[in-house]
Amino acid sequence: MPETGFRTHSAHWGVFSAGWQEGELVVRPHPGDPDPNLILQNFPKALRHEARIARPMVRRGWLERGPGADDRRGRDEYVPVSWDRALDLLAAELKRVTEAHGPAGIFGGSYGWSSAGRFHHAQSQVHRFLNFTLGGYVRSVNSYSAGASNVVLPHIVGPTEDISRRNVSWEAVAAHSEIVLAFGGMALKNSMVAGGGISRHIERGAMQAAAERGCEFILVGPLRDDLPEEARAEWLSIIPNTDTALMLALAHTLATEGLHDRAFLARYTVGWERFEGYLLGRSDGQPKDAAWAAPITGIPAEAITALARRLPGKRSLITVAHSLQRAEHGEQPVWMGLVLAAMLGQIGLPGGGYAYALGALAHTGRRQNAVSPAALPQGRNRCGEFIPVARIADMLLNPGGEYEYNGEKRRYPAPKLVYWAGGNPFHHHQDLNRLRRAFRQVETLVVHEIGWTATARHADIVLPVTMTLEREDIGSSQTDPLMVAMHKLVEPHGEARDDYAIFTALAARLGKEAEFTEGRSAREWLRHLYGKTQADLLAKGLPAPDFESFWEAGEITLPQAEDDGGILRAFREDPEGAPLPTRSGRIEIFCETIAGFGYADCPGHPAWLPPQEVPEGKAPLHLIANQPATRLHSQFDFGGHSAEKKRRGREVMRIHPLDAAPRGIADGDVVRLENGRGACLATAEVTEAVRPGVVQLPTGAWYDPEDPAEEKPLCVHGNPNVLTRDAGTSRLAQGCTGQITVVEVTRFTANLPPIRAFTPPDRVAAE
Template sequence: MAEDRAPKGKSGEKTLIRDISFCGVPENGSNASMVDVKDGKIIRIRPMHYDWKYDPEKHMNPWKMDVRGSTFEPSMKTLIPPYSIAYKKRVYSPARIRYPMKRVDWDPSGAPGSTGPGGRNPQNRGKSKYARISWDEALDTIVSEMNRIKEKYGPTALLYQCDQHGENKVVQACHGAGRKLLPLWGGYTLQIRQPDSWEGWWWGSKHFWGCEPVGQGKQSNLLYDVAKNCELLLFWGCDQETTPWGWQGQLPSRLSYWYSELGIKQIYVCPDLNYAAAVHADRWIPVLPNTDAALYLAITYWWFKNGTYDKEYLKTHAVGVEAYEAYVMGEEDGVPKTPEWASPICGVPARVIKALAEEWASKRTSVVIGNGGPGIRGPYATEPARLQNICLAMQGLGKPGINQVKMIEWGLFDFPDQYAQPKPLRVPNLRTAYTGGHPSDTNHPSLPKTYVPKAILEGECDWWGCESETAPREDQFVHRFYPAEGCSKIHAVWTDSPSWITCWNSGNDYVRAMQHPDIEFMWAQHPWLENDALLADIILPVNTKLEEDDIAGDIFSGQYNLLFPEHKCIEPLGESYSDYEIVCMLADRLGLLEEYTGGKT
């Protein structure tokens, strides 16, 4: 799908199709974009028009939703977000790393923890300047340090940080191309990213209604169910005007306008008047951050008191109703969870809580989430997650128009029950061509991402669960320890996703951990000099996806499913390579290239 726009060469431009999205999971590319290139430079990025090369009448078979006298179907162009349109700025960013670099006061011949001239100076990570070095020096130093660390401590002394998210790459890898190499080398410790996107659902809802692997409700064809059957939508902590941008573009925005045109009422419950609430809400109910549990409890109190819930449904679909009712009505602890009780906690007036409860019970209502926002990722987020599920169950969860609906991640992991839009006959899946890491990957030993500073600074820690981002709920009862039995503490760090300090709390603790004398070597590979890369002893330059050949699909967008080759738009800047190419170079020096690549180019 790459061709010259002006075959005769009058303009000198050519147009190439690229997936410019940032989920970093091979099953779920999106945001197919037209990249216009002239004289080896990117001129502009714009939406891809589906009818650019194909006749809509002959070659396209779009899904349609015909409901209430109105039709909704995919548009004739991709609905790419500002992130994609402006990506040229990232490609040509002044922060691009163009050459291998070494920290000027890090000497690999120095003793572990040594300071001063000729030392490793770990205390200066994040403060030191860098000097350009050759690829040979960089790779030879990394391989030498890897083997030294393995010989002295064992292979599990190397922590590999390689979790999502990032540019959607397939053959060239997004993150985690080393996950296949390191077991061949002898082993490693894998940094596990907790299921932060789905925190409350993952730890809480999976014990309420199952719904593996992430704990959110089944999504099969729910966009049509909403259009046909819903009378009220409760957007709870959801901003579909911005949240889906990096993942799937702006179809959720179009849908929200259409739902309003169909006469479906939209109420937004969120602390801030977010972008979606500002343009779509029939009513905005501000709630104090992380107090949703009190609001849910008061709503169910009102339903129990007035009998406005689906008793017959609960008789056949739920257990433990009596115990929950006893708690809500105050029989268990002497505190009835009334609207008056909840109001000072959540900041919503008691009269509004009662009105919301009555409106919810009187209409076919679905709750709409964009993964849940901060309300599902804060402390004790398991409780609002399960309480939202309880509210839905009390009104007949699964009946027409009564569901938990997502405005993001349609088709997650290519699971059939995650396609909220009408599912196409065939869905391209590029998992077998992918060379990077995946949320379902496991490794022994592993270490939860947020425990990295504690493990290094204190020397030990323990936790429950977290074998992987998609581990079943039974794994939450497995007790794990650092260092794992028979394994070393961490003495070296390899990161190809250097964004710890900007994505998580306690960034200062992470900086202190990387400055700890136990960390004898740290190297990073990344396109930009930013975040954790500034702590590395050696930095390797990675190119952006517009500088390499690959293959891609567009699935998450929710419109037409696409499969297309991605031809290089421009030559790599400086001496940058793809993540996969860099790991291949390391594998070559370790004598593992043939085994790592399987003999494939």
């Protein structure tokens, strides 16, 4: 079969073109990408995988008994139905719930990265549908990735977007940084991904250029490869979740040896004196010096003081990774990293100061586009109810229960129907056995999905949707200059429909089709969204091809703004004329607002707050449950690249030889990870790239319980979220704490159970 024409497309992990050769889909990264992402190679084998959902399905128990709590969710059979039957059932259920409970009766979940396309973006589609047809929904705020920082940063320095995306650029790091102290590192597997797509992966090259110029990179973390080899980094191996203690000790050395920038602190910050009393031990009797921090962090006191003395007098950059705040008291390292940078006086200078989440996504450290990207309007949500995103199980298990958040005393909503499109909470959420119990409480769970994820297996109504290659769209982001025509490359799998078609049909049944569609087909929406960008280009006097020319060419290059350093650069240059959007207008080392909330788990200045979960007894090892390198979250876990990197069909857990040997674990053995919340199997890789006392198992392996009828079944595939703790970072942010937990690891000697994560659930004959 001859090669057919290659056409452009885009994904969160890269811009590419694809075509058919000898009956196989071939994916080619964009030729301008200096460091393409291999996750693109998940596409070919994912297209027609058995895990795909081919037709609408209804859970047997819901179909027979109607809406209501049901402990058979997650282990029931499914009944194939026609599209008309599924849509009629769903429209009637939406009408029932909203007539009885209003918009507050529906939780619009849809947390996820479903598509780089700006129109067929499932989260935007479902929110638009709920707003235009039902008047709104209970929403979630913040993110699993940055739940703590999203709340604390605006109080102490400014919005997360400004501090992470419009602050320190990779260009400035390559040209100006002299020493980069990277707490949690800047792993390339994370910066390979960007919402809306990415055409050039520049992070590796920027760090290599900086290192070749003489910039020193220092990685603080328990995993050696959280900075690439090109950075030539020193590895400061630290006990997990003790970074705040190290930062305090560094600050103590700077303060007691007079190495801090007192002029910067006086002009640009508030609260130094109150924090200094805590740092030096005047307020609590405990100086936060290197001797104090050494046993907490596992780093010798002399190494701490030596590092502190290297930082002043250089263009120093303090970076704090997302991972640090995805843990107990996650607000503290974010805040203390800012204080440490303020003490060095480099904030606002090119390549210096403070960079939260640099390298966490490909969006960070890049120039902003000078024109608006395409975006589907979501309409107005008339329901004021919301929850912090990581508190969904709390809401479902304790409707009406009280909780605290960002200075407010709130009550959890009591939704009856959960509508999920574009996302997989059985990947993102923690303590999956608790989540299973939570999802059994709702009256109806609706899921749009391409494949039989664990979330789909708990749903009452399952609607098969197209994957990105099976529809047209526009790829676009705020920080990448390419706008990409995402051509349809293959026909939909089975009876799959795109979200827009599904919601259009539902809106018609609810008498709201005109409001939802505004009279446009999917192609007409693409033309309309592109028209906004075209108008922006024309207004700036720039070339603006019409839609047909753009679609034929496959891409256009958008203008980008200059790297102006954002609000921190402006603030440094003119603190009175360009104050920060904080209560004081300055960097808040002590924050009166947070102090006024009276939270013992998040006081008015950064502090060392020991974690509740520490290795001991039956759980003597730290587990790092970080992001995977072979897929985005759990997307296309069944794809070729993801599958090839598993061992013995299971996710790979890394363990240090000093921990493997006494447990009789050899490289390639299947092991059991366990704590009081659950257990899972994985395949061991014995390596010195992890700190002794630490094991690492990435998230994203599809949850696969050996016996779903058990209260705490063994996940045979390697999903670490059966082990992680479902608790908020603090009463301030209620962010997730899924990065770090404690476990025991043993060699698994029983017969290996089969892996059924990608096998569709049992079904009974169609109605």
